[in-house]
Amino acid sequence: MACRSGSSLSVNVGVMRPYWIIAWQLRLSPADFKLRRVISNLAHIEFMRLLKHLVFSVAFVVLSGCTPIQRIAHLYSNDAPSPLFFTYKNGGSSIYYTFSVGDTAWSDTVIFFYGGTGCPSWKSVMPEYVDGLSINARVFALNKRFVADRSTGMFDCGKEFHLMNNPGQWLADYSEFITAQINALAPKPRNVVLLGVSEGALTATKIAGQSSEVTHLAIIGSGGYSMRKSLATLAQRGAVWFDVESGWKKIADDPRSIETNWYGNPYRWWSDVMDIEPLPDFLKLNIPILVGIGEQDESVPVESARFLESKFNEAGKANLILNVYPGADHRLNDKGRSYRSDFFAELSRLLQPTHNFKPDQFRSTK
Secondary structure: OOOOOOOOOOOOHHHHHOOHHHHHHHHHOOOHHHHHHHOOOOOOOHHHHHHHHHHHHHHHHHHHOOOOHHHHHOOOOOOOOOOOEEEEEOEEEEEEEEEEEHHHHOHHHHHHEOOOOOOOOOOOOOOOHHOOOOEEEEEEEOOOOOOOOOOOOOOOOOOOHHHOOHHHHHHHHHHHHHHHHHHHOOOOOOOOEEEEEEOOHHHHHHHHHHHHHHOOEEEOOOOOOOOHHHEEEEEEOOOOOOOOHHOOOHHHHHOOOOOOOOOEEHHHHHHOOOOOOOHHHHHHOOEEEEEEEEOOOOOOHHHHHHHHHHHHHHHHOOHHHHHHHOOOOOOEEEEEEEOHHHHHHHHHOOOOOOOOOHHHHOOOOO
Protein backbone atom coordinates (compact mmCIF):
# COMPACT_ATOMS: atom_id res chain seq x y z
CA MET A 1 0.00 0.00 0.00
CA ALA A 2 1.26 3.43 -0.91
CA CYS A 3 1.74 6.25 1.59
CA ARG A 4 -0.99 8.70 0.69
CA SER A 5 -1.12 12.32 1.68
CA GLY A 6 -3.66 13.09 4.35
CA SER A 7 -3.40 9.62 5.87
CA SER A 8 -1.27 8.15 8.60
CA LEU A 9 1.00 6.79 5.87
CA SER A 10 1.91 10.10 4.30
CA VAL A 11 5.59 10.82 3.61
CA ASN A 12 7.38 13.39 1.55
CA VAL A 13 10.76 11.99 0.53
CA GLY A 14 11.53 15.00 -1.62
CA VAL A 15 11.63 17.13 1.48
CA MET A 16 12.69 14.56 4.08
CA ARG A 17 14.29 16.40 6.97
CA PRO A 18 18.04 16.54 7.15
CA TYR A 19 19.56 14.43 9.92
CA TRP A 20 20.08 17.52 12.10
CA ILE A 21 16.31 17.99 12.14
CA ILE A 22 15.78 14.34 13.05
CA ALA A 23 18.39 14.70 15.78
CA TRP A 24 16.66 17.68 17.33
CA GLN A 25 13.25 16.02 17.26
CA LEU A 26 14.58 12.81 18.84
CA ARG A 27 17.19 14.57 21.02
CA LEU A 28 19.99 12.42 19.55
CA SER A 29 23.49 12.96 20.86
CA PRO A 30 26.69 13.14 18.75
CA ALA A 31 27.35 9.53 19.79
CA ASP A 32 24.08 8.51 18.14
CA PHE A 33 25.26 10.06 14.89
CA LYS A 34 28.49 8.08 15.11
CA LEU A 35 26.42 4.94 15.51
CA ARG A 36 24.33 5.88 12.48
CA ARG A 37 27.44 6.29 10.37
CA VAL A 38 28.82 2.94 11.50
CA ILE A 39 25.57 1.22 10.60
CA SER A 40 25.49 3.03 7.26
CA ASN A 41 28.88 1.56 6.39
CA LEU A 42 27.25 -1.89 6.49
CA ALA A 43 24.33 -0.88 4.27
CA HIS A 44 25.36 -3.30 1.51
CA ILE A 45 24.37 -6.19 3.79
CA GLU A 46 20.67 -6.80 3.38
CA PHE A 47 20.26 -7.90 6.98
CA MET A 48 21.63 -4.60 8.21
CA ARG A 49 19.41 -2.71 5.81
CA LEU A 50 16.34 -4.34 7.28
CA LEU A 51 17.60 -4.00 10.83
CA LYS A 52 18.18 -0.28 10.44
CA HIS A 53 14.74 0.21 8.90
CA LEU A 54 13.25 -1.47 11.93
CA VAL A 55 15.37 0.49 14.42
CA PHE A 56 14.29 3.77 12.90
CA SER A 57 10.70 2.77 12.20
CA VAL A 58 9.27 4.45 15.30
CA ALA A 59 11.19 7.64 14.52
CA PHE A 60 9.89 7.87 10.99
CA VAL A 61 6.32 7.19 12.02
CA VAL A 62 6.58 10.44 13.98
CA LEU A 63 8.64 12.38 11.47
CA SER A 64 7.11 11.33 8.18
CA GLY A 65 3.80 9.70 9.03
CA CYS A 66 4.96 6.59 7.16
CA THR A 67 7.10 3.77 8.48
CA PRO A 68 10.19 2.63 6.57
CA ILE A 69 8.54 -0.76 6.02
CA GLN A 70 5.49 0.90 4.45
CA ARG A 71 7.67 3.15 2.35
CA ILE A 72 9.73 0.18 1.18
CA ALA A 73 6.53 -1.72 0.43
CA HIS A 74 5.47 1.08 -1.89
CA LEU A 75 8.84 0.99 -3.64
CA TYR A 76 8.13 -2.64 -4.58
CA SER A 77 4.41 -2.24 -5.24
CA ASN A 78 2.56 -1.99 -8.52
CA ASP A 79 1.45 1.52 -7.53
CA ALA A 80 4.98 2.91 -7.77
CA PRO A 81 6.07 4.34 -11.14
CA SER A 82 8.53 2.44 -13.31
CA PRO A 83 12.02 3.90 -13.69
CA LEU A 84 13.13 5.51 -16.92
CA PHE A 85 16.67 6.61 -17.72
CA PHE A 86 17.83 9.97 -19.01
CA THR A 87 21.34 10.18 -20.45
CA TYR A 88 23.07 13.53 -20.27
CA LYS A 89 25.24 14.91 -23.02
CA ASN A 90 28.35 14.26 -20.96
CA GLY A 91 27.49 10.57 -20.70
CA GLY A 92 26.13 10.46 -17.15
CA SER A 93 22.55 9.52 -16.41
CA SER A 94 19.68 9.83 -13.93
CA ILE A 95 16.53 7.88 -13.23
CA TYR A 96 13.26 9.70 -13.72
CA TYR A 97 9.56 8.94 -13.45
CA THR A 98 6.62 10.18 -15.46
CA PHE A 99 2.90 9.67 -15.20
CA SER A 100 -0.32 11.41 -16.14
CA VAL A 101 -2.98 13.02 -13.98
CA GLY A 102 -6.46 13.28 -15.43
CA ASP A 103 -7.20 12.79 -19.13
CA THR A 104 -3.98 12.41 -21.11
CA ALA A 105 -5.80 13.16 -24.37
CA TRP A 106 -6.54 16.69 -23.15
CA SER A 107 -3.38 17.38 -21.19
CA ASP A 108 -1.81 20.76 -21.91
CA THR A 109 0.30 21.05 -18.76
CA VAL A 110 3.63 19.52 -17.78
CA ILE A 111 5.00 19.67 -14.25
CA PHE A 112 8.68 19.07 -13.51
CA PHE A 113 9.67 18.12 -9.95
CA TYR A 114 13.07 18.56 -8.39
CA GLY A 115 13.52 17.39 -4.83
CA GLY A 116 15.33 18.16 -1.64
CA THR A 117 18.37 17.17 0.37
CA GLY A 118 20.04 13.79 0.16
CA CYS A 119 19.52 10.76 -2.04
CA PRO A 120 15.91 9.51 -1.65
CA SER A 121 14.13 8.38 -4.79
CA TRP A 122 10.93 10.02 -5.94
CA LYS A 123 9.59 6.50 -6.52
CA SER A 124 8.66 6.07 -2.86
CA VAL A 125 6.06 8.87 -2.90
CA MET A 126 4.87 9.13 -6.48
CA PRO A 127 2.22 9.40 -7.77
CA GLU A 128 0.38 9.98 -4.48
CA TYR A 129 2.51 13.05 -3.76
CA VAL A 130 0.37 15.11 -6.16
CA ASP A 131 -2.99 14.14 -4.64
CA GLY A 132 -5.09 17.28 -4.93
CA LEU A 133 -3.97 18.09 -8.46
CA SER A 134 -7.21 18.25 -10.43
CA ILE A 135 -6.07 19.30 -13.90
CA ASN A 136 -4.96 17.21 -16.86
CA ALA A 137 -1.19 17.12 -16.63
CA ARG A 138 1.93 15.14 -17.34
CA VAL A 139 4.26 14.90 -14.35
CA PHE A 140 8.02 14.35 -14.49
CA ALA A 141 10.14 13.70 -11.39
CA LEU A 142 13.92 13.58 -11.81
CA ASN A 143 16.19 11.82 -9.34
CA LYS A 144 19.65 13.24 -8.82
CA ARG A 145 22.59 11.42 -10.33
CA PHE A 146 23.58 8.19 -8.57
CA VAL A 147 20.21 7.88 -6.81
CA ALA A 148 18.98 4.33 -7.30
CA ASP A 149 15.42 3.46 -8.25
CA ARG A 150 14.55 2.18 -4.79
CA SER A 151 16.81 4.39 -2.70
CA THR A 152 15.30 5.35 0.64
CA GLY A 153 17.94 8.01 1.33
CA MET A 154 18.45 6.58 4.81
CA PHE A 155 21.96 5.28 4.15
CA ASP A 156 25.16 6.92 3.03
CA CYS A 157 24.61 8.18 -0.50
CA GLY A 158 28.07 7.21 -1.76
CA LYS A 159 31.13 9.08 -2.94
CA GLU A 160 29.93 9.37 -6.55
CA PHE A 161 26.71 10.98 -5.40
CA HIS A 162 28.45 13.51 -3.16
CA LEU A 163 30.89 14.51 -5.89
CA MET A 164 28.00 15.36 -8.22
CA ASN A 165 25.67 16.78 -5.57
CA ASN A 166 26.27 20.49 -6.00
CA PRO A 167 24.25 23.50 -7.27
CA GLY A 168 26.09 23.76 -10.58
CA GLN A 169 25.36 20.12 -11.40
CA TRP A 170 21.73 20.40 -10.29
CA LEU A 171 21.26 23.37 -12.58
CA ALA A 172 22.90 21.75 -15.59
CA ASP A 173 21.12 18.42 -15.22
CA TYR A 174 17.65 19.76 -14.48
CA SER A 175 17.87 22.29 -17.30
CA GLU A 176 19.00 19.69 -19.84
CA PHE A 177 16.30 17.26 -18.75
CA ILE A 178 13.51 19.83 -18.98
CA THR A 179 14.59 21.01 -22.41
CA ALA A 180 14.76 17.46 -23.75
CA GLN A 181 11.33 16.49 -22.43
CA ILE A 182 9.63 19.63 -23.75
CA ASN A 183 11.24 19.19 -27.17
CA ALA A 184 9.91 15.63 -27.33
CA LEU A 185 6.31 16.67 -26.64
CA ALA A 186 3.84 17.24 -29.44
CA PRO A 187 1.85 19.39 -29.32
CA LYS A 188 3.75 21.76 -27.09
CA PRO A 189 2.19 22.25 -23.66
CA ARG A 190 0.40 25.47 -22.77
CA ASN A 191 1.70 25.36 -19.20
CA VAL A 192 5.22 24.41 -18.15
CA VAL A 193 5.47 24.31 -14.35
CA LEU A 194 8.66 23.92 -12.37
CA LEU A 195 8.09 22.64 -8.85
CA GLY A 196 10.98 22.92 -6.41
CA VAL A 197 10.77 21.17 -3.06
CA SER A 198 12.96 22.46 -0.22
CA GLU A 199 16.54 22.45 -1.56
CA GLY A 200 15.06 21.98 -5.06
CA ALA A 201 13.62 25.49 -4.89
CA LEU A 202 17.07 26.95 -5.60
CA THR A 203 17.38 25.08 -8.88
CA ALA A 204 13.79 25.50 -10.01
CA THR A 205 13.84 29.27 -9.41
CA LYS A 206 17.12 29.72 -11.24
CA ILE A 207 15.94 27.78 -14.31
CA ALA A 208 12.58 29.56 -14.34
CA GLY A 209 14.49 32.79 -14.92
CA GLN A 210 16.56 31.29 -17.73
CA SER A 211 13.90 29.50 -19.77
CA SER A 212 11.28 31.36 -21.77
CA GLU A 213 9.19 28.19 -21.93
CA VAL A 214 8.49 28.07 -18.19
CA THR A 215 5.08 29.59 -17.43
CA HIS A 216 4.70 28.93 -13.67
CA LEU A 217 6.88 28.31 -10.63
CA ALA A 218 5.67 26.40 -7.56
CA ILE A 219 7.69 26.09 -4.36
CA ILE A 220 7.18 23.92 -1.27
CA GLY A 221 9.14 24.51 1.92
CA SER A 222 11.41 27.38 0.95
CA GLY A 223 11.57 31.17 0.84
CA GLY A 224 13.89 34.13 0.42
CA TYR A 225 16.54 33.44 3.06
CA SER A 226 19.93 31.87 2.51
CA MET A 227 20.64 28.62 4.36
CA ARG A 228 22.90 30.49 6.76
CA LYS A 229 20.18 32.98 7.64
CA SER A 230 17.54 30.25 7.90
CA LEU A 231 19.58 28.29 10.43
CA ALA A 232 20.45 31.43 12.37
CA THR A 233 16.75 32.29 12.58
CA LEU A 234 15.84 28.81 13.76
CA ALA A 235 18.64 28.91 16.33
CA GLN A 236 17.52 32.29 17.67
CA ARG A 237 14.08 30.96 18.48
CA GLY A 238 15.42 27.71 19.91
CA ALA A 239 14.23 25.47 17.09
CA VAL A 240 17.66 23.83 16.81
CA TRP A 241 19.73 22.73 19.77
CA PHE A 242 23.24 22.65 18.29
CA ASP A 243 25.77 25.46 17.95
CA VAL A 244 25.31 26.80 14.44
CA GLU A 245 28.21 29.24 14.51
CA SER A 246 30.75 26.61 15.58
CA GLY A 247 29.48 24.42 12.76
CA TRP A 248 30.11 27.13 10.18
CA LYS A 249 33.66 27.54 11.52
CA LYS A 250 34.39 23.83 11.20
CA ILE A 251 33.07 23.77 7.64
CA ALA A 252 35.15 26.82 6.71
CA ASP A 253 38.29 24.95 7.79
CA ASP A 254 37.67 22.13 5.30
CA PRO A 255 34.99 23.34 2.87
CA ARG A 256 35.58 20.81 0.06
CA SER A 257 35.45 17.66 2.17
CA ILE A 258 32.91 15.00 1.23
CA GLU A 259 34.17 12.65 3.98
CA THR A 260 33.42 14.88 6.97
CA ASN A 261 29.75 15.44 7.76
CA TRP A 262 27.87 18.02 9.76
CA TYR A 263 24.34 16.97 10.66
CA GLY A 264 23.70 14.66 7.74
CA ASN A 265 25.50 16.41 4.90
CA PRO A 266 29.18 16.67 3.90
CA TYR A 267 31.07 19.89 4.53
CA ARG A 268 31.19 20.45 0.78
CA TRP A 269 27.39 20.46 0.50
CA TRP A 270 27.08 23.00 3.30
CA SER A 271 29.76 25.27 1.87
CA ASP A 272 28.13 25.10 -1.57
CA VAL A 273 24.63 26.05 -0.45
CA MET A 274 24.80 28.00 2.81
CA ASP A 275 25.34 31.44 1.30
CA ILE A 276 23.22 31.18 -1.84
CA GLU A 277 20.81 34.12 -1.86
CA PRO A 278 17.59 33.05 -3.63
CA LEU A 279 15.89 36.46 -3.49
CA PRO A 280 17.44 37.97 -6.67
CA ASP A 281 16.35 34.96 -8.75
CA PHE A 282 12.80 35.22 -7.43
CA LEU A 283 12.56 38.95 -8.10
CA LYS A 284 13.63 38.51 -11.73
CA LEU A 285 10.52 36.46 -12.46
CA ASN A 286 7.34 37.88 -13.96
CA ILE A 287 5.51 34.55 -14.17
CA PRO A 288 3.03 33.37 -11.51
CA ILE A 289 4.78 32.00 -8.42
CA LEU A 290 3.00 29.87 -5.81
CA VAL A 291 4.82 29.30 -2.51
CA GLY A 292 3.56 26.99 0.22
CA ILE A 293 5.21 26.68 3.63
CA GLY A 294 4.23 25.30 7.01
CA GLU A 295 3.81 27.72 9.88
CA GLN A 296 5.83 25.35 12.07
CA ASP A 297 8.45 24.43 9.46
CA GLU A 298 11.56 23.22 11.34
CA SER A 299 13.91 23.22 8.33
CA VAL A 300 13.12 26.58 6.73
CA PRO A 301 11.63 29.24 9.03
CA VAL A 302 8.31 30.69 7.97
CA GLU A 303 9.98 34.12 8.27
CA SER A 304 11.91 33.25 5.11
CA ALA A 305 8.73 33.05 3.05
CA ARG A 306 7.24 36.16 4.63
CA PHE A 307 10.49 38.00 3.89
CA LEU A 308 10.14 36.93 0.26
CA GLU A 309 6.59 38.24 0.12
CA SER A 310 7.62 41.57 1.67
CA LYS A 311 10.35 42.05 -0.93
CA PHE A 312 7.89 41.44 -3.75
CA ASN A 313 5.57 44.03 -2.23
CA GLU A 314 8.42 46.52 -1.90
CA ALA A 315 9.33 45.97 -5.56
CA GLY A 316 5.72 46.53 -6.64
CA LYS A 317 5.49 43.01 -8.04
CA ALA A 318 2.15 41.21 -7.83
CA ASN A 319 3.00 37.77 -9.21
CA LEU A 320 3.67 35.96 -5.92
CA ILE A 321 1.07 33.97 -3.97
CA LEU A 322 2.16 32.88 -0.50
CA ASN A 323 0.20 30.32 1.50
CA VAL A 324 1.29 29.69 5.08
CA TYR A 325 -0.41 26.57 6.40
CA PRO A 326 -1.28 26.82 10.12
CA GLY A 327 0.48 24.32 12.36
CA ALA A 328 2.07 22.56 9.40
CA ASP A 329 5.66 21.36 9.20
CA HIS A 330 8.26 21.22 6.41
CA ARG A 331 6.19 18.64 4.53
CA LEU A 332 2.97 20.66 4.96
CA ASN A 333 1.68 18.10 7.47
CA ASP A 334 -0.06 18.87 10.74
CA LYS A 335 -1.00 16.09 13.17
CA GLY A 336 -2.07 13.63 10.50
CA ARG A 337 -3.50 16.22 8.12
CA SER A 338 -1.70 17.03 4.90
CA TYR A 339 -2.02 20.52 3.46
CA ARG A 340 -0.14 19.38 0.38
CA SER A 341 -3.43 18.48 -1.30
CA ASP A 342 -4.58 22.06 -0.61
CA PHE A 343 -1.40 23.34 -2.23
CA PHE A 344 -1.96 21.27 -5.37
CA ALA A 345 -5.62 22.23 -5.50
CA GLU A 346 -4.59 25.88 -5.56
CA LEU A 347 -1.97 25.19 -8.19
CA SER A 348 -4.72 23.53 -10.25
CA ARG A 349 -6.87 26.65 -10.02
CA LEU A 350 -3.93 28.77 -11.07
CA LEU A 351 -3.41 26.61 -14.16
CA GLN A 352 -7.01 26.66 -15.37
CA PRO A 353 -7.30 27.96 -18.95
CA THR A 354 -9.89 30.58 -17.95
CA HIS A 355 -7.88 31.86 -15.00
CA ASN A 356 -6.55 35.39 -15.20
CA PHE A 357 -3.64 35.74 -12.83
CA LYS A 358 -4.57 38.36 -10.24
CA PRO A 359 -2.73 37.67 -6.98
CA ASP A 360 -4.89 40.05 -4.98
CA GLN A 361 -7.85 37.76 -5.63
CA PHE A 362 -6.17 34.95 -3.70
CA ARG A 363 -6.67 34.66 0.01
CA SER A 364 -3.51 33.38 1.67
CA THR A 365 -3.58 31.70 5.07
CA LYS A 366 -0.97 33.58 7.11
